[in-house]
Amino acid sequence: MSFCETQRTRLAPLWDRMLSHPFLLQTRDGTIPHETFASWMRQDYLFVEAAIPFLAALIPKGPASHWEPMTQAIGALIRELRLFEERADAVGVEIRGTQPSFTTHAYIQFLLATAQNASYEEAYTVLYAAERAYHDSWRMVRDGLERSSPWWPFVENWAGPEFAAYVAYLEVELDKLAAEAGPDRLHRMVEAFETTVRYEIAFWEMAMTGEGWPGIPSTNQALT
Amino acid sequence: MSFCETQRTRLAPLWDRMLSHPFLLQTRDGTIPHETFASWMRQDYLFVEAAIPFLAALIPKGPASHWEPMTQAIGALIRELRLFEERADAVGVEIRGTQPSFTTHAYIQFLLATAQNASYEEAYTVLYAAERAYHDSWRMVRDGLERSSPWWPFVENWAGPEFAAYVAYLEVELDKLAAEAGPDRLHRMVEAFETTVRYEIAFWEMAMTGEGWPGIPSTNQALT
Amino acid sequence: MSFCETQRTRLAPLWDRMLSHPFLLQTRDGTIPHETFASWMRQDYLFVEAAIPFLAALIPKGPASHWEPMTQAIGALIRELRLFEERADAVGVEIRGTQPSFTTHAYIQFLLATAQNASYEEAYTVLYAAERAYHDSWRMVRDGLERSSPWWPFVENWAGPEFAAYVAYLEVELDKLAAEAGPDRLHRMVEAFETTVRYEIAFWEMAMTGEGWPGIPSTNQALT
Amino acid sequence: MSFCETQRTRLAPLWDRMLSHPFLLQTRDGTIPHETFASWMRQDYLFVEAAIPFLAALIPKGPASHWEPMTQAIGALIRELRLFEERADAVGVEIRGTQPSFTTHAYIQFLLATAQNASYEEAYTVLYAAERAYHDSWRMVRDGLERSSPWWPFVENWAGPEFAAYVAYLEVELDKLAAEAGPDRLHRMVEAFETTVRYEIAFWEMAMTGEGWPGIPSTNQALT
Numbered sequence: 001m002s003f004c005e006t007q008r009t010r011l012a013p014l015w016d017r018m019l020s021h022p023f024l025l026q027t028r029d030g031t032i033p034h035e036t037f038a039s040w041m042r043q044d045y046l047f048v049e050a051a052i053p054f055l056a057a058l059i060p061k062g063p064a065s066h067w068e069p070m071t072q073a074i075g076a077l078i079r080e081l082r083l084f085e086e087r088a089d090a091v092g093v094e095i096r097g098t099q100p101s102f103t104t105h106a107y108i109q110f111l112l113a114t115a116q117n118a119s120y121e122e123a124y125t126v127l128y129a130a131e132r133a134y135h136d137s138w139r140m141v142r143d144g145l146e147r148s149s150p151w152w153p154f155v156e157n158w159a160g161p162e163f164a165a166y167v168a169y170l171e172v173e174l175d176k177l178a179a180e181a182g183p184d185r186l187h188r189m190v191e192a193f194e195t196t197v198r199y200e201i202a203f204w205e206m207a208m209t210g211e212g213w214p215g216i217p218s219t220n221q222a223l224t
Numbered sequence: 225m226s227f228c229e230t231q232r233t234r235l236a237p238l239w240d241r242m243l244s245h246p247f248l249l250q251t252r253d254g255t256i257p258h259e260t261f262a263s264w265m266r267q268d269y270l271f272v273e274a275a276i277p278f279l280a281a282l283i284p285k286g287p288a289s290h291w292e293p294m295t296q297a298i299g300a301l302i303r304e305l306r307l308f309e310e311r312a313d314a315v316g317v318e319i320r321g322t323q324p325s326f327t328t329h330a331y332i333q334f335l336l337a338t339a340q341n342a343s344y345e346e347a348y349t350v351l352y353a354a355e356r357a358y359h360d361s362w363r364m365v366r367d368g369l370e371r372s373s374p375w376w377p378f379v380e381n382w383a384g385p386e387f388a389a390y391v392a393y394l395e396v397e398l399d400k401l402a403a404e405a406g407p408d409r410l411h412r413m414v415e416a417f418e419t420t421v422r423y424e425i426a427f428w429e430m431a432m433t434g435e436g437w438p439g440i441p442s443t444n445q446a447l448t
Numbered sequence: 449m450s451f452c453e454t455q456r457t458r459l460a461p462l463w464d465r466m467l468s469h470p471f472l473l474q475t476r477d478g479t480i481p482h483e484t485f486a487s488w489m490r491q492d493y494l495f496v497e498a499a500i501p502f503l504a505a506l507i508p509k510g511p512a513s514h515w516e517p518m519t520q521a522i523g524a525l526i527r528e529l530r531l532f533e534e535r536a537d538a539v540g541v542e543i544r545g546t547q548p549s550f551t552t553h554a555y556i557q558f559l560l561a562t563a564q565n566a567s568y569e570e571a572y573t574v575l576y577a578a579e580r581a582y583h584d585s586w587r588m589v590r591d592g593l594e595r596s597s598p599w600w601p602f603v604e605n606w607a608g609p610e611f612a613a614y615v616a617y618l619e620v621e622l623d624k625l626a627a628e629a630g631p632d633r634l635h636r637m638v639e640a641f642e643t644t645v646r647y648e649i650a651f652w653e654m655a656m657t658g659e660g661w662p663g664i665p666s667t668n669q670a671l672t
Numbered sequence: 673m674s675f676c677e678t679q680r681t682r683l684a685p686l687w688d689r690m691l692s693h694p695f696l697l698q699t700r701d702g703t704i705p706h707e708t709f710a711s712w713m714r715q716d717y718l719f720v721e722a723a724i725p726f727l728a729a730l731i732p733k734g735p736a737s738h739w740e741p742m743t744q745a746i747g748a749l750i751r752e753l754r755l756f757e758e759r760a761d762a763v764g765v766e767i768r769g770t771q772p773s774f775t776t777h778a779y780i781q782f783l784l785a786t787a788q789n790a791s792y793e794e795a796y797t798v799l800y801a802a803e804r805a806y807h808d809s810w811r812m813v814r815d816g817l818e819r820s821s822p823w824w825p826f827v828e829n830w831a832g833p834e835f836a837a838y839v840a841y842l843e844v845e846l847d848k849l850a851a852e853a854g855p856d857r858l859h860r861m862v863e864a865f866e867t868t869v870r871y872e873i874a875f876w877e878m879a880m881t882g883e884g885w886p887g888i889p890s891t892n893q894a895l896t
Binding site: 557 | 728775781786788842888
């Protein structure tokens with residue numbers, strides 16, 4: 001069994017918890033409150049923005065054969081930001097200028113720290129796990145969401161064939177990297193996979209609960 | 225008013241909240257449950273360990289005049305790890321092999337990402353704010369803790385004259401860096417200061433509540 | 449006078465020396481020996497390849513408004529590699545698998561070290577100076593080279609309108625960065641500009657003389 | 673045969689060329705012109721200074737067991753700078769404010785780029801090869817130099833028992849890293865070893881010949 005299959009099997013309880021998160025179920029069923037979805041959009045916009053330096057920082061560490069696909073993936077992220085802006089406009093949400101929530105801030109730091117400090121194989125694991133998580137999550141949403149929903153373009157973006165091909169490519173490459181990794185490196189790839197899934201769950205949880213910074217009353221939540 | 229004074233004044237409500245956190249008050253009063261303190265020791269041991277690569281990564285970005293003090297500060301962190309190990313031994317706590325909690329993981333990623341991606345001035349702000357927070361926190365604890373307490377050596381370490389001199393040195397240098405920074409850079413230093421205080425509060429909160437990863441039931445908390 | 453103009457004026461003697469280098473004059477006049485040009489192609493192919501991680505490493509350090517143009521510039525470098533491969537094929541030169549000469553190795557290390565350790569402003573200065581040097585150098589070659597020359601496509605690439613627009617964009621942005629830089633940072637930008645011009649001259653010199661590693665006889669030149 | 677032994681055997685012709693470089697022979701025999709030695713001191717002072725951020729940048733990439741020895745090695749480099757300053761004072765040489773020669777600049781860029789972009793194993797190879805080269809070079813000098821020579825303290829520093837123990841420690845650790853490295857990584861370690869020896873030879877050559885930047889007449893050599 002390949003590295004990616006092995007991890008998805010091992011982490012099935014967490015993966016299923018992610019895919020059955022109330023945020024996704026309510027989005028699929030069209031019952032998600034508008035402000036809850038808007039809040040997720042604002043936070044995910046920050047996350048997608050941070051994914052650009054994450055991918056860019058991987059290029060110098062990776063094999064030359066990965067440079068062109070990684071550059072194209074950065075291009076796709078730039079288009080994804082446009083999609084957020086366009087959707088926010090369409091439904092009257094102000095998407096710019098939001099402060100990151102605790103979980104968004106933490107997940108972004110994890111991306112950036114991993115890109116700089118971890119091995120390429122470990123950082124590539126985080127990239128795959130996060131992209132695969134979004135692909136699976138929005139395929140789940142697709143199974144129920146009305147095409148007339150203002151959120152349908154997100155389904156088209158992450159559950160569509162282009163993104164599917166990208167995730168499949170990442171899986172092939174990650175399996176190759178894992179096949180060549182020594183035991184220490186492989187162990188850290190396994191940990192990075194799980195940590196990413198944990199952050200994905202935390203992200204949906206944050207979007208649903210409107211969580212603040214721990215130990216700080218809501219009146220002091222906004223960074224000044 | 226200097227940069228550091230300005231920020232401590234501006235952030236007084238958060239700083240006071242930090243200094244009056246139940247974890248610190250109970251530690252001062254000798255009423256903190258043993259397992260709660262042990263849990264903090266395990267998490268802070270991970271944090272101090274991560275502070276070593278954080279400081280090391282700052283050296284190549286900083287002026288040559290900072291290299292020797294920063295190298296000495298790394299030496300102090302190595303001795304701090306020994307202190308944790310010695311205290312853990314003394315009270316029969318197994319300190320090694322713990323998994324980071326969500327907040328510890330996030331705060332460590334913040335350190336590492338900042339060291340690599342932020343300007344030197346911004347990263348130096350995080351260093352000062354975190355060290356100053358510990359100095360003030362343990363001076364508060366000193367005001368009540370019995371000298372016979374097994375936790376007294378932590379007071380000696382962070383509230384003592386050597387650490388005081390180190391924090392005073394950091395403040396002088398940070399004020400100099402701030403005086404030379406342009407408005408954009410200064411704005412990011414201000415944000416970095418506040419974010420660090422928020423993480424400090426979150427850290428005491430985590431130590432007190434034994435928080436897990438958001439959205440994951442306690443049976444799945446341990447990373448495998 | 450803008451930063452870029454000031455530097456080009458200040459460095460005019462070096463810039464003129466670069467533009468009147470025998471390699472460029474002989475290329476313009478069609479008198480360059482085939483093997484000399486082939487040797488340059490092999491070394492510059494290595495350099496262009498290394499420019500990809502250089503640009504990618506700049507993205508996390510730069511403002512978000514630079515991310516899309518920088519990503520497009522990486523795309524242009526990938527197409528530039530194809531141009532080298534296509535030209536090498538056309539004239540029967542084996543372009544892959546060459547070892548870097550001393551100067552190529554050094555210039556590549558300078559790019560990579562600058563991207564990681566220097567400020568964004570300094571690294572952007574290196575990018576501009578190197579791209580502008582190529583634009584001016586190949587415009588000089590264009591003034592004499594026959595359109596039927598196998599090297600004409602290099603003229604089209606670097607002296608053409610698309611590259612001209614790219615260099616003009618870099619100049620506008622670099623002048624903005626310089627206008628906001630404090631005196632220390634500006635001083636380092638000035639140094640980085642000059643160092644880049646020195647490396648450009650060294651590169652033509654290496655291509656012309658077939659230089660080896662200093663102090664090592666030619667029989668030991670090849671890295672094993 | 674261990675990795676280090678294998679490489680020293682494989683590279684024996686280059687290693688011998690390094691050890692029999694005229695600069696070292698003349699230093700050993702006390703016939704080196706004062707200005708030639710002073711010129712080396714100025715350039716090597718720049719190199720030792722750059723080795724501090726090189727070592728610091730390795731700490732975040734290496735195993736925790738390497739942090740304390742690496743921190744001590746930085747301390748040793750700081751003392752080495754003091755030695756240069758003290759010797760320069762003693763013989764009336766102005767050691768500060770020198771511009772790096774082409775080879776010094778290139779070698780420093782190689783150190784910094786390797787620390788940031790290469791694997792830890794590769795960077796550790798460069799560290800070992802450079803330190804071992806100095807240890808062997810100055811042991812060679814020790815065999816002839818008078819103890820009354822003003823350069824004797826350099827012999828004591830690099831050929832002495834403390835430095836010998838440090839180099840022996842690095843060799844044990846590097847052999848362990850090599851034993852665990854996969855074939856690709858090992859191949860790059862082999863290349864890094866050879867490149868370092870080449871730079872060491874180039875450095876003595878530069879010190880002996882007073883080389884300038886290629887293609888630039890001596891009147892323009894100084895960076896402004």
